[in-house]
Amino acid sequence: MAKLEVDEALVRKLAQLLTETGLTEIEYETGEQRIRVNRHAAAAPVAAAAATAPAAATPSAASEGPPAGAVTSPMVGTCYLSSEPGGAPFVKVGDRVSKGQTILIIEAMKVMNPIPAPTAGTVREIAVEDGRPVEYGETLLVIN
Amino acid sequence: MAKLEVDEALVRKLAQLLTETGLTEIEYETGEQRIRVNRHAAAAPVAAAAATAPAAATPSAASEGPPAGAVTSPMVGTCYLSSEPGGAPFVKVGDRVSKGQTILIIEAMKVMNPIPAPTAGTVREIAVEDGRPVEYGETLLVIN
């Protein structure tokens, strides 16, 4: 296996966040990377960054609800923000969208699935990047 | 191994005691018998009356302190309330005792060890029976 590289600055930043917010744990996962910092038990087990042993009764981020107005992914796949590579994005932050308007595309098993806006509103945030994989239930963007 | 006989009435009685007193656990041990009732976890494991599996964070009775004025056994052995079989007991409930007066005898390794009263006072309770084994730390009698 490849040599593990640890982003020290990121660890320090999250450690400070724990202090500032009074949280006991922060877990963060993107693509193949996952980091979990915890100030709960003195000897919290961390075998490797990617192989975190189960800690009792600490629900991961995935089990918490998405923010209000979030549009979540209805499937696993690859997310595209425009209809062709390099093309104009379907929506940008600040755009007004109408209900049913295509806001992005998710490719799954070589099929392009247009994702419609569930409600009319203003795009407050785009939570995904073009060409990046998305999981089921992952927040794609926020409209309100 | 001998067949296990469960005293159902005793179990019911302890169960009721739990309810009345608001306790979560009662453990009771005399000689070779031990019973533990627990209303903490829904599925508290009881393999056999005498082989209670460890339940998380439920301290047994042994780790709680003895009552005020209790004289506890300084050794393991067999307890005798009189100096000879059938003889008059050293003390009875209600007796006044003076400090240093022998209150009972504990036989350990064929040696008779007189146990003196640690303080002067009145015998409120005799917690052991003549000829019965006692553990270290077990309450022998209560003086105040």
Next chain:
Amino acid sequence: MFEKVLIANRGEIALRIHRACREMGIRTVAVHSTADADAMHVRLADEAVCIGPPPSRQSYLNVPAILSAATIAGADAIHPGIGFLSENAEFAAMVEEHGFAFIGPEPAHIRLMGDKVAAKDAARSLGIPVVPGSDGAIADDVEAMDLADRIGYPVLVKAAAGGGGKGMKVAQARGEMAEALALARAEAKANFGNDAVYLEKYLSHPRHIEIQILADAHGNVVHLGERDCSLQRRHQKLLEEAPSPALNASQRRQIGELATGAMRRLGYRSAGTIEFLYQDGEFYFIEMNTRLQVEHPVSEMITGIDLVREQIRVATGAPLDFRQEDVTFTGHAIECRINAENPVTFAPSPGRITDYHAPGGLGVRVDSALYSGYKVPPNYDSLIAKLVVHGNTRNECLMRLRRTLEEFVIGGVETSIPLHRRLVTAADFINGDYDIRWLEKFVQPQS
């Protein structure tokens, strides 16, 4: 060797597969429903992908989602585990079409053994004994009686269109045949509108004995002996042991050679299990499972062979690195399936695990994805732990099993542990004297 394996399953078997991968230096991808975001295999895997909501159809049975997850994670191979898509020939084919290795048999063999009639025909043509009987509906009483004489009494008259025990009659001797045929036909007519019946040898007290097969893509086939899975309730196995208390070494070798010969002729690859009914020294084919079985650990415990590792190895195209003569059988192993259910009513009992403490020590193996604080979701199978115990003799194994059942603590949900504690003190079980109907009687509430 594979770099990265996607585990298309959940629970203890997903953890089992993860463990085998880790021990081979293979990275793992867990896929999970939203209900399993906190599952142990998800936490331990190198990567995790949420593939859908709790219902299995939308997650663990969702083929496009699983294949998309494999694509975006860049997996080389997919292990289907047990249940879910593990015996779905179309899934296996799609996995291969999408360029992933399927850790299991060829789709054609999954398909063949998934069709009960075709499987029985295949078994017969491969030389595996099946329950003797009429090949189809019988024409008349004379044909029926002649056939019954040949296969031997007792025989079972069964409605051809039947099911659920309706239109089924046993004839103990020739004299009972006319009545059995008449009654079965009448019930068949009344229940299914069709009075066609067929004959089968009736097994009054069979055991369920199955042979573990392991085969590579180069024609090498070995067996790891048998498992006795007769302790069943409503066709759900509760406790399995190996070797069977009913077989001796020569019977073991005989049925093992028969099974490996048949699989060699079939060209089978990967792990598989041939299930038999066994009575009075004879084996009768029931079905073949073209996947890992829940009870595979008992075979691992007596042979020292890691079945999941071997599944993965042969899926890479590697040949088995041992032959039948290298497989040795040591001691005795028993597995208890511990379910989250009431041990008397068998009502499911999902919920949060308040205490979890597995037994340890010599000869003890626990396969479980539970941990203190884990919430057993209500959406899936109730199997939460497998307690597997090994001993040098069956008696040592039984004593160890009793000891470990005393030590096992699972709080917060009801479990089958109390039933297992009762079972291991039952004289018939201790004597190995049980058949496939024994447990149903044992679990019946005492009146």
Next chain:
Amino acid sequence: MFEKVLIANRGEIALRIHRACREMGIRTVAVHSTADADAMHVRLADEAVCIGPPPSRQSYLNVPAILSAATIAGADAIHPGIGFLSENAEFAAMVEEHGFAFIGPEPAHIRLMGDKVAAKDAARSLGIPVVPGSDGAIADDVEAMDLADRIGYPVLVKAAAGGGGKGMKVAQARGEMAEALALARAEAKANFGNDAVYLEKYLSHPRHIEIQILADAHGNVVHLGERDCSLQRRHQKLLEEAPSPALNASQRRQIGELATGAMRRLGYRSAGTIEFLYQDGEFYFIEMNTRLQVEHPVSEMITGIDLVREQIRVATGAPLDFRQEDVTFTGHAIECRINAENPVTFAPSPGRITDYHAPGGLGVRVDSALYSGYKVPPNYDSLIAKLVVHGNTRNECLMRLRRTLEEFVIGGVETSIPLHRRLVTAADFINGDYDIRWLEKFVQPQS
């Protein structure tokens, strides 16, 4: 067979003995200090007797209290475990005088091996090789050089009254002898007021290899092969493995036969371990432990023999029911000693266990008396768990060990798990290339 055994110990080894008893149908009596009222073996035992306050001297070393407890509980036999009274010949003798069986060797053999000088003499007379050297103080330089020529360089000049490394000098060749002798004599004089020195062969890179012995009261002696316990820090073993990466089958048989022959001549009974330094193909006796060892599970894992069960059986007077040729060695086993201590500073870390989750699966054994909510008392040894892993090969065993160390969760106290995780990825360890000094360097803080 005994009806009831008193376990005169605590912690994981008390639980280990309890388990063996339960599996033999023997009732158990736990004795414990007030600090251990909630210990797992106390909770699981058939009976428990509190024998004193936390200090060991007043409880686990309190002979009258333990014998009184055995009397009032009506025990047949006492198992002393490891440490505490297990190598106290007077205790063993008193146990027998009071009419209980002592589950261990004869008191005379405990006494003999407890005296380091007598033990070395006994070993020599039993034909066990010892480190060659002068039998006592050497008279002059000429005698010293003649002797050094005979035993071979390098040699160690040691203060006869010495200790703690003072008055110790190594001479690599004859030319260095005069200076080494002079310096050692001067240091000896300065430190101990006595300039007598003696000579010993110097071992620059020895391994610690020990042979597990099992003997009955009828002259039957077998060995269960060796354990390599070279990974030590301040004479505390951290990880043990069997077989040793340094021995081959013929060396194993040779030292095994030598050890069993010696024990047969001695008339030894019960389990015992002969410890050697091993270098360049030669074994040198260090000492014999007349008791069970912490690392006994690795021998159990490769032989399938339950050492505690056998100790109990031979204590009843039963003969061993297997011979040397019945002992087979299968695969490889490694034990990690998990201590409640800081993995860098080695400062003890007692306290309440907030989370406890032991790894499971194939080939994994955990011997631990921990549970969630248990409080590790500050009064005793810091060993809290033993992770023992078996694999068909050393490499498989190492991969499994790495996997299980990832899964092991002990929260609330600091443990040596992070050190073990680091150790299993160290190239020297993976290659089996280590001696008794290797670990000291490995654990030194990187500068």
